[in-house]
Amino acid sequence: MLLDMQNINKSFFGVKVLDGVNFHLGHGEVHALIGGNGAGKSTLVKMISGFHQPDEGEISIEGKRVHINSSIEAQQLGVSIIYQDPALVQDMSIAENIFLGVEPRVFGLFANHRKMKRDARDIMKSLGYMHHPGTLVRHLSLSEQHAVAIAKAISKRARILIMDEPTASLTDMERERLFLLIRSFKEEGIGIIYITHRLEELHNICDRITILRDGKHVITRDLKGLGENDVIRFMLGRELKYLFPQVTHEKGKELLSVKGLTRKPWFTNIQFQLYEGEILGFAGLVGSGRTELAKTIFGELKRDSGEVIWKGKEVRFRGPREAIQHRFGFVNRDRLGKGLFPDMNISQNLTISGLDHLHKWQFLLFKEEQDKALDAILQLSINIQGPDQKVKYLSGGNQQKVTLGRWLVADCDLYFLDEPTQSIDVGAKTEMYASIHDLVEAGKGMIIISSDLSELLGICTRILVMHEGHIVDEMTRMEATEERITQSASGMTGTPRSEAQEIE
Numbered sequence: 001m002l003l004d005m006q007n008i009n010k011s012f013f014g015v016k017v018l019d020g021v022n023f024h025l026g027h028g029e030v031h032a033l034i035g036g037n038g039a040g041k042s043t044l045v046k047m048i049s050g051f052h053q054p055d056e057g058e059i060s061i062e063g064k065r066v067h068i069n070s071s072i073e074a075q076q077l078g079v080s081i082i083y084q085d086p087a088l089v090q091d092m093s094i095a096e097n098i099f100l101g102v103e104p105r106v107f108g109l110f111a112n113h114r115k116m117k118r119d120a121r122d123i124m125k126s127l128g129y130m131h132h133p134g135t136l137v138r139h140l141s142l143s144e145q146h147a148v149a150i151a152k153a154i155s156k157r158a159r160i161l162i163m164d165e166p167t168a169s170l171t172d173m174e175r176e177r178l179f180l181l182i183r184s185f186k187e188e189g190i191g192i193i194y195i196t197h198r199l200e201e202l203h204n205i206c207d208r209i210t211i212l213r214d215g216k217h218v219i220t221r222d223l224k225g226l227g228e229n230d231v232i233r234f235m236l237g238r239e240l241k242y243l244f245p246q247v248t249h250e251k252g253k254e255l256l257s258v259k260g261l262t263r264k265p266w267f268t269n270i271q272f273q274l275y276e277g278e279i280l281g282f283a284g285l286v287g288s289g290r291t292e293l294a295k296t297i298f299g300e301l302k303r304d305s306g307e308v309i310w311k312g313k314e315v316r317f318r319g320p321r322e323a324i325q326h327r328f329g330f331v332n333r334d335r336l337g338k339g340l341f342p343d344m345n346i347s348q349n350l351t352i353s354g355l356d357h358l359h360k361w362q363f364l365l366f367k368e369e370q371d372k373a374l375d376a377i378l379q380l381s382i383n384i385q386g387p388d389q390k391v392k393y394l395s396g397g398n399q400q401k402v403t404l405g406r407w408l409v410a411d412c413d414l415y416f417l418d419e420p421t422q423s424i425d426v427g428a429k430t431e432m433y434a435s436i437h438d439l440v441e442a443g444k445g446m447i448i449i450s451s452d453l454s455e456l457l458g459i460c461t462r463i464l465v466m467h468e469g470h471i472v473d474e475m476t477r478m479e480a481t482e483e484r485i486t487q488s489a490s491g492m493t494g495t496p497r498s499e500a501q502e503i504e
């Protein structure tokens with residue numbers, strides 16, 4: 001046995017979050033660790049990465065009892081962890097990040113930069129990335145940063161590799177590339193602990209599964225013969241009747257019209273309309289310009305040219321604050337960047353609807369809204385110790401739920417949801433889709449940007465596909481298929497819509 005964890009217990013501030021959990025990992029095994037938001041998955045793996053220590057219980061690696069008190073000790077034992085938000089130094093280069101703390105040295109003294117760059121380039125190339133190793137990490141997209149985090153783990157010759165939602169921000173193609181890598185790690189005998197909320201991935205890549213619920217071990221078994229519904233039942237402790245609500249909206253009046261909107265280098269000459277009763281989805285690869293388009297309409301980025309017409313009147317916001325005053329809402333994918341205030345408690349975070357931290361106090365809502373915030377906690381099943389808990393102590397998925405909950409209670413007229421269900425468990429997704437459905441029924445505008453194609457196909461009434469800053473395809477829910485979206489998103493078919501219109 002490569003890793004053996006026995007009877008692990010852990011409490012924070014007197015609340016038990018792991019209760020007698022056992023976990024075993026074999027050589028060359030990919031072992032899925034599954035559970036709802038706040039079930040204790042990250043806390044469990046942080047015991048082997050040296051971030052937390054168990055209050056009780058035993059950990060052995062290759063049969064030898066270990067006490068892992070720091071990430072350096074974990075590294076020395078061959079444990080590497082890749083988090084959902086890659087922990088990289090933004091102002092350092094790719095090579096410096098990969099070899100941070102373990103730089104190759106000349107005569108044991110000076111960092112050997114040439115070797116570092118050469119090795120960094122080779123590892124990145126093996127992952128399919130051709131970046132110059134001197135590129136600063138802050139110039140990379142999130143998925144490219146993930147590749148650097150993986151390269152870092154590879155460079156440390158890990159025996160145990162922990163992947164905490166590695167695919168949450170990856171496109172399908174990048175995901176396939178990661179799976180190939182995982183298979184090659186398996187062949188080398190590396191044991192992988194794989195945490196994900198994308199249950200459809202499990203059978204692709206994992207051998208065994210352990211499911212936790214509320215800090216307790218529910219089951220460990222071979223994945224073979226275990227269907228997605230069984231996994232959901234073990235995770236939630238109940239059946240899930242449906243994931244997506246029945247969409248029955250009638251298309252009504254035009255709400256939003258975007259004409260010739262350009263913001264170089266992100267997107268050019270974008271045209272589209274949004275109607276009442278519609279849930280408009282934006283598909284495309286990361287970097288195709290979808291997020292920047294939404295941010296430009298929202299006033300967070302300045303446009304070069306073009307018009308945005310909201311309910312028949314042109315709007316040109318000088319910043320997000322003006323957009324919020326016009327009852328526009330934006331759920332950000334960058335949770336701890338702009339979305340939340342980590343040192344404030346859950347109630348405060350839920351009742352601040354302003355994005356712009358400089359003005360945060362001006363958006364405090366009143367008692368009535370605070371009650372609504374508590375409703376949101378219940379509605380999205382936010383697993384918390386109480387409304388006074390600081391957001392930084394919430395699990396990743398519960399932080400995302402707070403971001404969402406805040407906008408849902410803020411009563412906006414137009415919502416932009418950018419990767420809204422990333423890191424959210426399947427039970428809460430269902431609740432969220434139902435909330436989206438109700439908001440649209442109540443006449444609100446809804447624009448969803450998502451890399452999760454099943455989500456776009458399940459919830460949207462119309463889908464626009466972006467590629468390299470252009471809208472290259474448009475389809476109704478009935479016309480949409482995963483194949484068509486994937487092909488358009490990768491630029492294999494379709495003419496930029498603006499160009500097609502010019503040709504006509």
Ligand SMILES: Nc1ncnc2c1ncn2[C@@H]1O[C@H](COP(=O)(O)OP(=O)(O)OP(=O)(O)O)[C@@H](O)[C@H]1O
Binds near residue numbers: 035036039
């Ligand atoms: N440092 C901490 N201080 C206090 N509570 C914490 C701390 N870290 C985690 N918790 C709590 O422990 C519980 C388990 O959190 P954990 O992050 O392990 O969940 P998870 O299963 O990884 O969830 P997710 O799927 O949302 O990432 C949660 O209730 C969380 O709020």
